[in-house]
Amino acid sequence: MTSERDVIVVGAGPAGATTAVYLAQQGYDVLLLDRHQFPRDKTCGDAVPAGAIDTLNHLGMGDKIQQAVQRGELYPLESMRLVSPKGYELEAMFHKGPGGNDSYVAPRQYFDVLIQQHAIDSGAKFRQAQATAPLLENGRVVGVKVKENGRIQELHSKVVVGADGVTSVITRTLRPKENQHTDGHRAVALRAYIEGLKEFPHQVEFYLYNQILPGYAWIFPTAQNRANIGLGMRLDHFRAKKQSLEEMLDTFLAMPAIKKRLQPGWKLHDMATWQLNFGSQQHLQHVYDSAILVGDAAGLINPLTGGGIHNAIISAKLAARTVHEALQRNDTSRSSMQIYEQRIHEAIWGSMKRSYQFQRSLMRFPMLIDFLVKRMKENSGLAKMFLTKL
Ligand SMILES: Cc1cc2nc3c(=O)[nH]c(=O)nc-3n(C[C@H](O)[C@H](O)[C@H](O)COP(=O)(O)OP(=O)(O)OC[C@H]3O[C@@H](n4cnc5c(N)ncnc54)[C@H](O)[C@@H]3O)c2cc1C
Structure with missing residues (x-):
């Protein structure tokens, strides 16, 4: 002992x-x-x-x-970009924390x-x-x-x-x-790092689209042309979906708005999945x-x-x-x-x-996201939620 x-x-x-x-x-x-x-x-x-x-x-x-x-x-x-299912975009600036950080x-x-x-x-x-x-x-x-x-x-x-x-x-x-x-209070998510993607400098991106709601896909830059990329879904929805997270990531990368930003020789590495409670x-x-x-x-x-x-x-x-x-x-x-x-x-x-x-x-009324993102300003509740509760 x-x-x-x-x-x-x-x-x-x-x-x-x-x-x-x-x-x-x-x-x-x-x-x-x-x-x-x-x-x-x-x-x-x-x-x-x-x-x-x-x-x-x-x-x-x-x-x-x-x-x-x-x-x-x-x-x-410095900022975030929220993209709705119909492609409307909301940009909002991050505020420094109370300590100026x-x-x-x-x-x-x-x-x-x-x-x-x-x-x-x-x-x-x-x-x-x-x-x-x-x-x-x-x-x-x-x-x-x-x-x-x-x-x-x-x-x-x-x-x-x-x-x-x-x-x-x-x-x-x-x-x-x-x-x-x-399961309704759990999620699964996939993360990879991508090299050769034209990033928006100092801006995190959230894509909320119908196939994965109420989850989302993200692109979080780590340096020039490099980012953490991934997507997550509620576990009960994922089980019903019968599609792998890797396949969903392929679908995300094939979206015209993302595909056009991929540079010759782009690659994914360190792909992994994990759970969230x-x-x-x-x-x-x-x-x-x-x-x-x-x-x-x-x-x-x-x-x-x-x-x-x-x-x-x-x-x-x-x-x-x-x-x-x-x-x-x-x-x-x-x-x-x-x-x-x-x-x-x-x-x-x-x-x-x-x-x-x-x-x-968002899950019950996906059109609400289009409405919120199209109509709301950067101080909207939805933007604040993502800015402060990343
Ligand atoms: C794909 C994905 C994306 C996410 N994105 C974000 C994000 O962008 N921002 C954010 O704020 N949160 C994010 N999260 C959530 C975030 O990762 C966790 O909330 C955070 O890591 C919690 O920290 P923790 O210290 O509680 O646990 P962990 O970071 O998981 O640390 C637990 C530690 O315990 C150790 N451990 C486990 N079992 C044992 C054992 N039996 N004996 C000894 N050691 C053990 C592990 O090695 C690990 O080091 C994400 C989660 C996932 C899955």
């Missing part, structure tokens, strides 16, 4: 690494685990809104972020390692190990079972933070089956005796835009505050930490609810 840590964070994506930064900066003994060594890729559109950057700067990451921008790893955004397209192989490294610089220990299950004693989580270099080990802690993403082993074990995400399903449990869920492990992705990085970082901040209070009280029971569920609700439920209502309306 190893000695007991204050906190083990399982998963070093934005949710887990940010939680580790907060807690390590307060002096806690934090072990951050991930099954991958960093840097590593994560299938994503890579769009990071200014609000998320604001929070990371508050944690002292300003220099790291600016250096990554200088190296050309993070690509600043830009939004970025930040490929996750570059972005995530910045936070993971900051967690280490803040005092957290990092280990490459795969969690196979939470360790339970009389219903209370007392640590995690991990596979490290082929060996199974038991690691003990006062609190476990489940930050292991949408396929979380912590969530699957702790959250009752009947209380897990249903939306935060629109109410009454999901995020707190257990001595364990707490953050980010995609909790299921906090915006149901309209598919954006989850900002919510992952918001949940990290709220979870770290809750864990800190519980450790101070020496009581990490569910009842002691349950306030986290209320804090999450207050912080993000309003926007989740509005986004979900929008998502359902």
